[in-house]
Amino acid sequence: MITRRNFCKKTMLLVGGMAVPLAALELFDPKKLLADKSDKDKVRWVFLVDTTKCVGCGFCVKSCKIENEVPYDANVTRTWVERYIITKDGATHIDSPKGARDGFETSQIDLGEGKFLDIKKEDISKAFFVPKLCNQCDNPPCVQVCPVGATYQTEDGVVLVDRSWCIGCGYCIMGCPYGVRFFHPVYRVAEKCNFCYHRITKGMKTACVDACAFGARQIGNLKNPDDPVTKIIMTERVNVLKEEYGTKPQVFYLGLTKEVK
Amino acid sequence: MVHGELWTVKELFVYPNEYIYWTIQIVMYPFMTGLVAGAFVLSSLYHVFGVTQLKGIARFSLVFSFALLPVAMLPLMLHLLQPQRGIEVMMTPHFTSAIAAFGIVFSTYGMIVASELWFVYRKHFVETAMELRQLGDRTFSQHLRHLLFSALTLGAMDISEHALEKDEKAVKILAGIGIPVACFLHGYAGFIFGSVKANALWMTPLMPVIFICSAVVSGIALCMLTYIVTMEARKLIAAWKRKQYPELPSPEELKSAEVHVVTMTAKYLIMFLILAITLELLDLIFRGYTAVKSWDILRSVIYGRDFVNIFVIQYGMGNLVPFIIFLLPRLTIKRAVAGTLMVLLGVFMMRWNVVIGGQAFSSSFAGFMHYHLPIWPHDMETFKEGLFGALTVIVTPFILFWFLDKVMPVFKETH
Numbered sequence: 001m002i003t004r005r006n007f008c009k010k011t012m013l014l015v016g017g018m019a020v021p022l023a024a025l026e027l028f029d030p031k032k033l034l035a036d037k038s039d040k041d042k043v044r045w046v047f048l049v050d051t052t053k054c055v056g057c058g059f060c061v062k063s064c065k066i067e068n069e070v071p072y073d074a075n076v077t078r079t080w081v082e083r084y085i086i087t088k089d090g091a092t093h094i095d096s097p098k099g100a101r102d103g104f105e106t107s108q109i110d111l112g113e114g115k116f117l118d119i120k121k122e123d124i125s126k127a128f129f130v131p132k133l134c135n136q137c138d139n140p141p142c143v144q145v146c147p148v149g150a151t152y153q154t155e156d157g158v159v160l161v162d163r164s165w166c167i168g169c170g171y172c173i174m175g176c177p178y179g180v181r182f183f184h185p186v187y188r189v190a191e192k193c194n195f196c197y198h199r200i201t202k203g204m205k206t207a208c209v210d211a212c213a214f215g216a217r218q219i220g221n222l223k224n225p226d227d228p229v230t231k232i233i234m235t236e237r238v239n240v241l242k243e244e245y246g247t248k249p250q251v252f253y254l255g256l257t258k259e260v261k
Numbered sequence: 262m263v264h265g266e267l268w269t270v271k272e273l274f275v276y277p278n279e280y281i282y283w284t285i286q287i288v289m290y291p292f293m294t295g296l297v298a299g300a301f302v303l304s305s306l307y308h309v310f311g312v313t314q315l316k317g318i319a320r321f322s323l324v325f326s327f328a329l330l331p332v333a334m335l336p337l338m339l340h341l342l343q344p345q346r347g348i349e350v351m352m353t354p355h356f357t358s359a360i361a362a363f364g365i366v367f368s369t370y371g372m373i374v375a376s377e378l379w380f381v382y383r384k385h386f387v388e389t390a391m392e393l394r395q396l397g398d399r400t401f402s403q404h405l406r407h408l409l410f411s412a413l414t415l416g417a418m419d420i421s422e423h424a425l426e427k428d429e430k431a432v433k434i435l436a437g438i439g440i441p442v443a444c445f446l447h448g449y450a451g452f453i454f455g456s457v458k459a460n461a462l463w464m465t466p467l468m469p470v471i472f473i474c475s476a477v478v479s480g481i482a483l484c485m486l487t488y489i490v491t492m493e494a495r496k497l498i499a500a501w502k503r504k505q506y507p508e509l510p511s512p513e514e515l516k517s518a519e520v521h522v523v524t525m526t527a528k529y530l531i532m533f534l535i536l537a538i539t540l541e542l543l544d545l546i547f548r549g550y551t552a553v554k555s556w557d558i559l560r561s562v563i564y565g566r567d568f569v570n571i572f573v574i575q576y577g578m579g580n581l582v583p584f585i586i587f588l589l590p591r592l593t594i595k596r597a598v599a600g601t602l603m604v605l606l607g608v609f610m611m612r613w614n615v616v617i618g619g620q621a622f623s624s625s626f627a628g629f630m631h632y633h634l635p636i637w638p639h640d641m642e643t644f645k646e647g648l649f650g651a652l653t654v655i656v657t658p659f660i661l662f663w664f665l666d667k668v669m670p671v672f673k674e675t676h
């Protein structure tokens with residue numbers, strides 16, 4: 001007969017006995033193995049934008065569209081340039097017609113819905129351009145929310161989209177606070193800037209960096225202390241966009257002002 | 262043309278890639294899951310808490326909840342740009358994503374409702390199967406029915422008093438487990454929105470609870486409405502049939518049961534309605550009171566651009582008016598129909614205002630977007646994300662319900 005005491009004893013023994021081999025079963029983590037052998041910790045791609053150098057020509061936007069096969073006439077773009085005009089009354093006027101693909105051809109501000117605003121030169125207190133692109137966040141909400149893992153982050157910090165896996169739900173588009181994502185008009189999946197991953201991993205610069213005649217855009221490796229970009233980030237007063245979202249953006253700006261959205 | 266460009270109008274400074282990406286189908290999605298959860302909660306009030314007055318509507322809402330179930334998935338599928346890959350959510354779920362949990366929660370819930378239905382209707386299955394078995398020469402359709410019902414019994418042919426008692430116990434347990442799962446199913450639909458920190462309107466931990474409460478409200482309202490409509494139809498049919506078979510119950514007898522059930526259900530409806538409104542107002546007041554950075558643009562959307570949608574249609578016509586309708590003494594069937602219709606409108610507008618209203622302003626906080634619902638479809642996209650896509654989603658559960666009623670007769674006394 002099984003007494004209660006006996007039962008308890010046996011159960012304890014059983015549980016204990018099962019726990020021993022389970023504890024020995026440490027989960028095999030392929031990443032750990034990789035870390036031991038390779039030197040993957042050597043690269044972290046970052047971007048540096050010098051807003052004081054940008055003239056709003058839009059060459060970067062153009063070259064990006066061509067390089068990355070985003071249909072030239074589609075009203076979406078992986079990178080764009082914003083124009084800021086702050087008038088003496090303190091108002092901020094912003095626009096980015098067609099993402100500034102053709103630069104800013106008129107001095108009028110595009111208000112959408114076919115309306116334009118004329119600002120007199122003498123009313124302007126300051127004006128500047130701000131290029132935008134995916135921030136390759138260190139804590140990317142787009143990766144977090146993707147239900148199938150089609151958006152993922154590489155070891156060197158770049159966030160990529162797997163076109164053959166994305167189901168086109170748009171959750172990542174909603175999750176990105178910077179509004180950089182869109183649906184590719186041809187492939188009909190999520191699309192965004194990937195720092196020209198196919199170029200930088202071969203030692204080249206991104207298409208937009210190559211296209212910028214004014215040196216407003218630079219790409220670098222934060223893990224390399226001798227990289228000129230790293231040196232600037234480490235020693236000068238750089239800033240990032242929308243830090244409050246906790247996304248840890250890796251696109252750094254020189255000369256950012258409070259008006260920039 | 263870029264996805265979204267067709268129905269989005271931009272104003273002031275909006276980031277170049279921003280469009281209204283989540284359209285009417287994403288409004289339909291929480292609306293339909295809300296109905297599923299609400300209908301189930303209503304049926305559980307009888308099964309678990311023994312609210313006997315709701316007996317008439319309990320079985321009905323359980324079957325209806327089951328009919329609504331596949332429809333919760335339909336809007337999501339219609340919305341995907343790559344619907345053929347939709348199944349990947351189940352195959353390679355990414356557990357940091359709220360949508361990925363959908364498959365698991367949804368199938369758990371589906372299994373609970375299915376097994377509950379099985380226990381409720383087991384006696385009917387067995388009886389029908391036996392009846393058909395006794396028939397000597399079966400027609401083809403009878404043969405099919407026999408196969409179907411024999412399969413549905415799952416071989417459990419015992420319908421003794423004792424076995425049926427056990428069935429009832431099982432129903433009670435399943436209904437009990439079902440309530441939290443149903444709430445979770447819908448709460449997490451709210452979580453999908455509430456956890457999008459990039460969107461100032463959605464970002465609130467109250468979102469799941471608000472969604473659950475209004476879900477129950479909408480589920481109860483829909484069950485009431487459908488119940489009334491089917492009962493009316495039955496009355497008409499009964500009056501017509503009585504000409505031939507006078508022994509059938511008279512329309513008056515059928516009617517008395519109806520008013521009673523409707524008044525009782527209306528009480529629960531009001532209870533949940535109060536809860537839903539309180540939470541929504543709390544959210545609004547809290548946002549205004551704390552007035553964080555995003556409040557400026559939220560205020561201009563809530564009190565300016567969406568004023569009619571939010572305060573006139575949602576709160577006024579969808580909440581206040583039905584509230585008065587149900588609270589006035591001596592509720593009549595006609596008034597109940599008007600009331601439930603308005604409640605449904607109110608809940609639909611709440612979903613609309615959350616999903617579309619949440620995209621009405623740019624992440625730049627410096628511009629606005631308007632959504633023009635595509636009415637006449639001229640390609641697949643405008644069909645799927647337009648009026649007719651939404652209508653398809655609305656009609657489907659009724660068609661399914663009609664089929665289900667053939668197998669699991671809602672109005673026939675079983676136990």
Ligand code: SF4
Pocket residue numbers: 133134135136137140141142143159175176177178179180181192247
């Ligand atoms: S900027 Fe947006 S798309 Fe790029 S990594 Fe961050 S969240 Fe993702």
Ligand code: SF4
Pocket residue numbers: 145146147148149150151161165166167168169170171172173189190
């Ligand atoms: S749209 Fe594609 S990449 Fe974005 S969350 Fe959905 S499945 Fe992932």
